[in-house]
Amino acid sequence: xxxxxxxxxxxxxxxxxxxxxxxxxxxxxxxxxxxxxxxxxxxxxxxxxxxxxxxxxxxxxxxxxxxxxxxxxxxxxxxxxxxxxxxxxxxxxxxxxxxxxxxxxxxxxxxxxxxxxxxxxxxxxxxxxxxxxxxxxxxxxxxxxxxxxxxxxxxxxxxxxxxxxxxxxxxxxxxxxxxxxxxxxxxxxxxxxxxxxxxxxxxxxxxxxxxxxxxxxxxxxxxxxxxxxxxxxxxxxxxxxxxxxx
Amino acid sequence: xxxxxxxxxxxxxxxxxxxxxxxxxxxxxxxxxxxxxxxxxxxxxxxxxxxxxxxxxxxxxxxxxxxxxxxxxxxxxxxxxxxxxxxxxxxxxxxxxxxxxxxxxxxxxxxxxxxxxxxxxxxxxxxxxxxxxxxxxxxxxxxxxxxxxxxxxxxxxxxxxxxxxxxxxxxxxxxxxxxxxxxxxxxxxxxxxxxxxxxxxxxxxxxxxxxxxxxxxxxxxxxxxxxxx
Numbered sequence: 306x307x308x309x310x311x312x313x314x315x316x317x318x319x320x321x322x323x324x325x326x327x328x329x330x331x332x333x334x335x336x337x338x339x340x341x342x343x344x345x346x347x348x349x350x351x352x353x354x355x356x357x358x359x360x361x362x363x364x365x366x367x368x369x370x371x372x373x374x375x376x377x378x379x380x381x382x383x384x385x386x387x388x389x390x391x392x393x394x395x396x397x398x399x400x401x402x403x404x405x406x407x408x409x410x411x412x413x414x415x416x417x418x419x420x421x422x423x424x425x426x427x428x429x430x431x432x433x434x435x436x437x438x439x440x441x442x443x444x445x446x447x448x449x450x451x452x453x454x455x456x457x458x459x460x461x462x463x464x465x466x467x468x469x470x471x472x473x474x475x476x477x478x479x480x481x482x483x484x485x486x487x488x489x490x491x492x493x494x495x496x497x498x499x500x501x502x503x504x505x506x507x508x509x510x511x512x513x514x515x516x517x518x519x520x521x522x523x524x525x526x527x528x529x530x531x532x533x534x535x536x537x538x539x540x541x542x543x544x545x546x547x548x549x550x551x
Numbered sequence: 552x553x554x555x556x557x558x559x560x561x562x563x564x565x566x567x568x569x570x571x572x573x574x575x576x577x578x579x580x581x582x583x584x585x586x587x588x589x590x591x592x593x594x595x596x597x598x599x600x601x602x603x604x605x606x607x608x609x610x611x612x613x614x615x616x617x618x619x620x621x622x623x624x625x626x627x628x629x630x631x632x633x634x635x636x637x638x639x640x641x642x643x644x645x646x647x648x649x650x651x652x653x654x655x656x657x658x659x660x661x662x663x664x665x666x667x668x669x670x671x672x673x674x675x676x677x678x679x680x681x682x683x684x685x686x687x688x689x690x691x692x693x694x695x696x697x698x699x700x701x702x703x704x705x706x707x708x709x710x711x712x713x714x715x716x717x718x719x720x721x722x723x724x725x726x727x728x729x730x731x732x733x734x735x736x737x738x739x740x741x742x743x744x745x746x747x748x749x750x751x752x753x754x755x756x757x758x759x760x761x762x763x764x765x766x767x768x769x770x771x772x773x774x775x776x777x778x779x780x
Contacts, residue, residue, distance in 0.1 A: 318680075342712045343684025344669050451565060454634060455587025477683070480709050481634070483586040483738050485779020508684075508712055549714040 306368070308333040308472050308502035309354070314363035316349050323349040325526035326363070331472075333368075334499040338517035339506050340537075342547055346526040347506045351474055354504070355387045356380040367472065381410075384471035388461045388478060394449045400460060401445035404432040407467040431467070439463040440489060455486045462490065466497075473497075475505035479512050491515060510548070522547065552577045552732045553598070553701055558607035560590075560597045567593045568604065569756035575701065580723060580733040582747035582764075584740065584778060590756045591736045592634055595705050598734075599631050600624045611701065630699030634706050634736075636686035638693065640679030644670055647678050647689055648696050656698025657729050663695045666722050668715075683710045691719065701732045708739055720746050740780060744768055752777045 309331040316324040323346045331337050339347055352358035354365055356377035364373045372380050395403055408428045436442050439459045449457065458481060465473060478494065479487040491512055494503070507513040513520060514534040522530040522543050530540045537543055553575040560568035567590045575581045583591050596602040598609055600621035609617045616624050625631070639647050648660055664671050667688040673681060678689060687710050694702055704723075708716045716739070723746045726733055737743045743750065744764040752760040752767075754777050767773065774780050 340712075343688065343710075343715055344673075344682045346682075348682055451562060453588030454592065477710060481587075481706060481738065483778065484740055486587045487738070488779065508710060508716075510713060547712055547714055549717050 306333045307331065307366075308335070308368060309504065310364075310366040311350075311354065312364045312366070314350070314353055314365065315361045316346075316353050316358060317361045322526055324353060324360075327523070327526070327528055329521060329528070331502060331504060333502055335519065336503045336517045337505070338513040338520045339504065339523055340508070340510075340513055340520060340547060341523035345523045347523055348476060350523065351387065351476055351506065355385060355474055381468070381470075385474070386465040386468055386470035386472075387474035387476065388458075388465045389476055394457060394460060394464070396450035397448060399446050399448055400436065400441055400452065401429075401432055403449055403460060404435055404463060404467060405429065407464040408432055408435075410468070435463045435467060439493065440486075455482045458482060459486070459490065462493070470501065472502040472504070475503065475507075477506055477508065479507065479509055487512065552579075552612060553734065554608075554610045555594075555598065556608045556610075558594070558597055558604040558609060560593055560602055560604040562593075562602070567756055568597060570607070571753070571756070571758055573751050573758060573761075575732050575734050577732055578727055578730045579749065580727050580735060580747050582735045582737055582743040582750045583753060584737065584743060584750060584767075585753035586777070586779060589753045591753055592705055594753070595631070595633075595703050595734075595736060598624075598703060599629060625697070628698075628700035630694040630697045630702045632690050632694045632702070632704040632707050634709070636683060636690055636710070638678035638681070638686050638689045641677055643675050643677055644681070644689055645674040647693055651693055652696040653698050658695045658698050660696060663692045666695070666718065666725075667692050668718075684712060684715065687711055688715065691722070695722075695726075699731060701734065702726060703734045703736075705736045706738060707735070708737065708742055716742065740774075740778065 307330055311327055311329040314324055314327045327350060341347055353360045356375055360373060364371060367383055367385060372383060405428050408431050436445055439462055441460060479490055482490060494516055519533055520537045521528050524546050530537060530543050555571060555573045558568050558571045571594055585591055593602060597604045600619055603618060611627060611629060652660060669685045669688055670692060681689060691707055708719055723733055747764050750762055750764055750767055751758050759777060760773055
């Protein structure tokens with residue numbers, strides 16, 4: 306079954322064609338990495354899939370349902386979650402409050418402004434488990450702005466998973482992480498159930514090749530190569546535009 | 552060139568740097584390694600005056616800069632490539648570079664633009680419209696056009712494609728041969744090993760190890776203990 310189907314997608318900003326006719330087919334349970342030079346259009350493509358930008362032309366289909374014109378929150382309800390290249394958290398709230406907000410939104414629980422956060426017992430339990438999974442068990446009451454950059458990235462992953470999405474879009478999940486933290490995140494991602502489909506942008510080739518079943522290479526808004534690690538490493542065009550001489 | 556002596560820095564009650572000392576000599580590339588959350592960025596912020604230390608002393612070319620405001624420290628010749636792409640989002644690429652450019656020194660606008668292949672064709676785009684990696688390139692270019700005597704780089708390779716990371720390495724080598732000192736906070740161990748003259752490893756707010764890249768490459772026990780690799 307195809308989890309995500311992108312057909313002839315275009316995104317234009319003024320005279321610039323950031324995405325210029327991209328088609329992708331990602332099978333349910335697949336791990337796909339999207340690589341390419343800086344400015345190739347990777348993040349814009351992510352925005353069009355997640356709904357934070359609307360495509361100028363083309364279609365995006367999620368598990369057979371056309372979501373091309375759906376707003377971002379409706380796509381989230383259809384089981385799509387994403388993380389951002391640049392962290393996107395509530396800096397003045399605590400770690401647990403950030404997780405509770407994400408879990409409440411995902412569970413479709415309306416939060417009452419006059420009720421204390423602690424009274425949402427089941428959400429709390431789920432939040433605590435997520436924090437433990439993502440190495441933040443000791444930090445629930447720390448304000449997010451006081452977390453290190455790496456911890457903020459880990460929290461972002463925990464938030465994306467709070468809603469148990471069917472498809473997860475990861476924008477550079479290990480950027481800014483030390484080797485140790487990066488290895489932990491890779492291990493956590495590898496352990497995720499194959500019921501979840503993952504599309505990720507990643508510049509660390511050890512991570513991209515380590516996690517992905519297949520790799521798509523984007524250059525100037527177009528897919529110029531697609532294949533497994535061996536095919537991509539052997540592709541002379543990919544070496545020239547992205548990897549450099551090995 | 553830079554001397555950091557027994558520096559203690561707090562965020563409110565949080566005791567982050569617990570007595571850090573290190574030194575950077577003229578024309579030297581010094582890397583700081585360590586896991587996330589050990590205080591590397593706080594050290595950079597202490598040096599440039601954004602989060603001054605509560606105790607200890609920081610000297611730059613023999614002048615005490617411990618309590619100077621950030622803009623004065625910048626004017627003395629310390630450049631910063633901050634972590635996380637802090638460019639002026641509403642200014643164009645050209646404006647980002649010209650507002651900070653200073654005449655004296657080898658790094659003219661044209662020379663710097665040669666180093667970052669994406670920037671010349673984006674000169675009229677607002678900083679906020681660049682891709683993440685392009686913003687990182689702009690942050691690097693902006694630090695260079697100030698013609699710093701010491702350049703602090705906080706994870707300059709983050710978000711850059713492998714080919715551009717290699718070019719960034721060439722920039723660091725070029726800085727070094729022009730006599731500029733570089734203090735490099737870096738997560739990519741391979742990159743640090745290739746370009747640094749000396750390495751300090753931090754853990755829990757302290758410098759716990761000091762060695763040459765060669766020694767670190769050969770010392771699996773230290774790598775595993777402090778870097779987890």
